Amino acid sequence: xxxxxxxxxxxxxxxxxxxxxxxxxxxxxxxxxxxxxxxxxxxxxxxxxxxxxxxxxxxxxxxxxxxxxxxxxxxxxxxxxxxxxxxxxxxxxxxxxxxxxxxxxxxxxxxxxxxxxxxxxxxxxxxxxxxxxxxxxxxxxxxxxxxxxxxxxxxxx
Numbered sequence: 400x401x402x403x404x405x406x407x408x409x410x411x412x413x414x415x416x417x418x419x420x421x422x423x424x425x426x427x428x429x430x431x432x433x434x435x436x437x438x439x440x441x442x443x444x445x446x447x448x449x450x451x452x453x454x455x456x457x458x459x460x461x462x463x464x465x466x467x468x469x470x471x472x473x474x475x476x477x478x479x480x481x482x483x484x485x486x487x488x489x490x491x492x493x494x495x496x497x498x499x500x501x502x503x504x505x506x507x508x509x510x511x512x513x514x515x516x517x518x519x520x521x522x523x524x525x526x527x528x529x530x531x532x533x534x535x536x537x538x539x540x541x542x543x544x545x546x547x548x549x550x551x552x553x554x555x556x
């Protein structure tokens with residue numbers, strides 16, 4: 400599958416925010432509201448589509464890829480590129496994750512040369528953790544929110 404990076408716009412943000420995941424991944428469902436749309440339009444989010452224009456997923460960098468409470472646990476103290484991502488629920492669990500994530504990792508390597516990558520993932524999401532480990536990420540830090548337990552994972556340069 401060939402992926403194309405699109406600058407986030409209001410239509411793409413609204414489309415992505417409307418995605419609905421099945422349990423237990425419904426944890427990742429969002430509300431469509433002005434605050435959520437504003438965050439998606441802050442310049443740190445990008446949509447990924449296929450050649451037919453189908454939105455396959457999104458990714459983001461920096462503070463928007465972090466879970467704010469993680470700062471209280473010191474998990475974001477080191478200088479890494481933080482990566483956040485989400486895949487269209489129509490594609491989740493169907494063997495697209497490795498290529499999808501590899502595409503984002505390659506983009507980071509091209510644009511943030513020499514910087515290691517960090518991501519945060521809910522500990523219940525064993526499928527994602529397994530994928531990230533296959534991609535060379537290792538578990539690093541842990542923290543808890545009111546909603547779930549999280550780990551950070553690092554991919555060194």
